Amino acid sequence: MHPRPSTFSIAARDPETDAVGVAVQSKFVGVGAVVPFVSADAGAIATQSYANVAYGPDGLGLLREGRDAAAVVDELTDADDEAPSRQVGVVGADGSVAAFTGDECHDHAGDLQGENYTVQGNILENAETLTAMAEAFEETAGGLPERLIAALHAGNEAGGDKRGEQSAALYVAKPEGGYDGRNDRWVDVRVDDHDAPIDELERVFKLYDVTLLEREAPDDTRELTGETAAAVAAALADLGFLDEAETGGEAAARDDPESFGEAEREALETFRGMNNFENHPVPVLEDALARGWADAEGEGEDRLVDAVWHGLSRLDRV
Numbered sequence: 001m002h003p004r005p006s007t008f009s010i011a012a013r014d015p016e017t018d019a020v021g022v023a024v025q026s027k028f029v030g031v032g033a034v035v036p037f038v039s040a041d042a043g044a045i046a047t048q049s050y051a052n053v054a055y056g057p058d059g060l061g062l063l064r065e066g067r068d069a070a071a072v073v074d075e076l077t078d079a080d081d082e083a084p085s086r087q088v089g090v091v092g093a094d095g096s097v098a099a100f101t102g103d104e105c106h107d108h109a110g111d112l113q114g115e116n117y118t119v120q121g122n123i124l125e126n127a128e129t130l131t132a133m134a135e136a137f138e139e140t141a142g143g144l145p146e147r148l149i150a151a152l153h154a155g156n157e158a159g160g161d162k163r164g165e166q167s168a169a170l171y172v173a174k175p176e177g178g179y180d181g182r183n184d185r186w187v188d189v190r191v192d193d194h195d196a197p198i199d200e201l202e203r204v205f206k207l208y209d210v211t212l213l214e215r216e217a218p219d220d221t222r223e224l225t226g227e228t229a230a231a232v233a234a235a236l237a238d239l240g241f242l243d244e245a246e247t248g249g250e251a252a253a254r255d256d257p258e259s260f261g262e263a264e265r266e267a268l269e270t271f272r273g274m275n276n277f278e279n280h281p282v283p284v285l286e287d288a289l290a291r292g293w294a295d296a297e298g299e300g301e302d303r304l305v306d307a308v309w310h311g312l313s314r315l316d317r318v
Helices: 055-064 069-078 128-139 144-158 197-212 226-238 262-274 282-295 300-312
Strands: 007-014 019-026 036-039 043-048 087-092 097-101 110-114 117-122 167-173 185-191
Touching: 007 043, 007 087, 007 128, 007 144, 019 036, 019 043, 019 144, 036 055, 036 167, 043 055, 043 117, 055 069, 055 087, 069 087, 069 097, 087 117, 097 110, 097 117, 110 128, 117 128, 117 144, 128 144, 144 167, 144 197, 167 197, 185 197, 197 300, 226 262, 226 282, 226 300, 262 282, 282 300
Parallel strands: none
Antiparallel strands: 007 019, 007 117, 019 167, 036 043, 043 087, 087 097, 110 117, 167 185
């Protein structure tokens, strides 16, 4: 008998960007290899609970042929003798939404649909897990990736899996959204085995976002000054990108507009190159750090990356 992961997921569409995606968490190793299937020209499918992975490619093919989500769910499950043990959620690129939860899925199992999304889960602590996911998706500001991650956090905090946490994944497709615009794989991040997989998924997504996704150019940029400049310089120095002796050391309190000078910007340029942040010119990174430092978490490089992500978040993705 195949292992049955306890899983909750959301499949959704963003009509403004034509992006479609799936986010999922499970007490199951490498859930990203099993549950999510997405294609910008078809839609998003989450297959789980004794998952029939053929539902992914077969369902996307049916969506491309013009079936709506409900018809796809019917065709997939009608042809499957083990459908009572399956669960699947489908969102079409056309905006249609449907799901199926078999009668033999372990409690709590269920699904819930709203405009442009469906949430589903099995072996859950409670029904509130699904309600919380739906509410978080509807109420969260930002792009589709942020809303999907917010839904996972909300579901987990409301109860989540009875058996705990292990892996999580986020897969979002958008026309020409992939690397260099050569495919539709816009966001594809996974955490295969971790004590707090959703937290780790969010951390990895932020790094992925800063590295691989592009933002609109800002109308204006800020320079680093005062305590924030001092903190950023200290973090760069701790990481070996900046020699404090070149900047006046501790005597340079960096509490004036000139405190983040040529040496600090050269260090930021080196940090940018080492971390493959070429999508963002140094003035844009400095602006992001100035705007995002207060909201950032972690220490050292983690805080620098988190600050950049927060600072860039005011700009629309392209």
